Amino acid sequence: MHMTTQFRWLQKNSTKKLEAKMISKTFTLHNRDSINVAGFSEVSFSVNQGDLLALTGPIGVGKSSILKAIFRTCLVDSGSVLFHHSDGGVVDLARCSESSMVNLRRREIGFVTKSLNILPRVTALQAVAAPLIDLGEDQQVSLFMAGRMLDLLGIREELFHVSPLTFSDGEKQRVNIARGVIAPKELILLDEPTASLDDESSNRVLNLLQGLKEKNIAMIAIFHDKAGIDQIADNTYEVCGEVFPTTVEAHWEAA
Numbered sequence: 496m497h498m499t500t501q502f503r504w505l506q507k508n509s510t511k512k513l514e515a516k517m518i519s520k521t522f523t524l525h526n527r528d529s530i531n532v533a534g535f536s537e538v539s540f541s542v543n544q545g546d547l548l549a550l551t552g553p554i555g556v557g558k559s560s561i562l563k564a565i566f567r568t569c570l571v572d573s574g575s576v577l578f579h580h581s582d583g584g585v586v587d588l589a590r591c592s593e594s595s596m597v598n599l600r601r602r603e604i605g606f607v608t609k610s611l612n613i614l615p616r617v618t619a620l621q622a623v624a625a626p627l628i629d630l631g632e633d634q635q636v637s638l639f640m641a642g643r644m645l646d647l648l649g650i651r652e653e654l655f656h657v658s659p660l661t662f663s664d665g666e667k668q669r670v671n672i673a674r675g676v677i678a679p680k681e682l683i684l685l686d687e688p689t690a691s692l693d694d695e696s697s698n699r700v701l702n703l704l705q706g707l708k709e710k711n712i713a714m715i716a717i718f719h720d721k722a723g724i725d726q727i728a729d730n731t732y733e734v735c736g737e738v739f740p741t742t743v744e745a746h747w748e749a750a
C-alpha cells in the first residue's frame with residue numbers, strides 16, 4: 496500500500512526537476528553585533544524539465560541568494576530544496592552531504608553567476624572547454640565545442656586565444672555563459688544572463704537558452720528585462736517581501 500502511494504507520487508512528479516518549499520534565509524552579520532539582514536522568506540516554487548522559471552523582483556529582495564541556496568553556496572535556515580534525479584530519486588539539497596553536492600555541481604546542476612572567475616593567462620577557449628575536460632572529454636573535442644559555443648554567442652574568433660580577463664563586460668558575460676552551459680546538466684541556474692548585453696547579444700543568449708530547453712534542461716534565471724521573460728520564460732516567480740534589517744529595533748533597544 497505504502498509502495499503504491501510512493502510510486503504514484505513519483506509518477507505524478509516525473510517531469511519535475513526542482514521544488515523549493517518554504518525556504519527562508521536571514522543573514523547574521525557576526526562582525527556587526529549580530530545584526531540580522533533579511534535574505535528571503537517562505538519562498539516556494541518548482542520548475543519542470545525543459546522549462547525556464549524566471550525569478551523577478553526588486554533589488555535586494557533575495558533573488559541571487561535563492562539561486563545560491565539551490566547551489567548550496569548559501570545555507571537556508573528552513574525549508575527544503577528537492578532535486579529530482581532523472582531515475583526518479585529525490586534529494587534535499589538543503590540537507591544532503593557536501594560530497595553529494597560536489598557531485599551534483601559537477602554533473603547535474605550548473606550555475607552561471609554574474610562574475611567570471613578564472614585564472615590569468617587562461618584563454619577564452621580554454622576557459623570554456625575546462626568543464627568538459629574536467630568530465631573526461633577529449634581535449635581537442637572540448638576545445639572545438641568551446642569554439643562553437645563562443646561563435647554561437649557572437650564572440651569574435653580573434654578573441655578565442657586571449658585571456659577573457661581583458662574582455663569587455665558583455666564579452667566576459669558571454670564567456671561566462673558559454674562556460675556555464677557547455678557541459679551536460681539537468682538544471683542550470685543563471686543570475687541575470689542578459690544584464691550587460693545589447694539586443695543582438697541578448698537575443699543570441701536567449702536563443703542558446705531556448706536550445707537548452709529543447710534538450711529538456713530545466714533552468715531558473717533571474718531577469719530584470721520584461722522582453723527576455725516574455726521571450727523565454729515558461730513561468731515567473733516574483734520574489735517579494737520587505738527588505739530591511741529585521742533586528743534593528745532590538746539592536747538599538749539593546750544598545
Ligand SMILES: Nc1ncnc2c1ncn2[C@@H]1O[C@H](COP(=O)(O)OP(=O)(O)OP(=O)(O)O)[C@@H](O)[C@H]1O
Binds near residue numbers: 523552555557560
Ligand atoms: N553573504 C551575505 N551576508 C550578508 N547579507 C547578505 C549576503 N548575501 C546577501 N545579503 C543580503 O541579502 C539581501 C538580498 O540580497 P540578494 O543579492 O539576494 O538580492 P537580489 O534580489 O539578487 O538583488 P539585485 O537585484 O540587486 O541583484 C540583501 O539585503 C543583501 O544585503
Ligand SMILES: [Mg+2]
Binds near residue numbers: 558560
Ligand atoms: Mg542579484
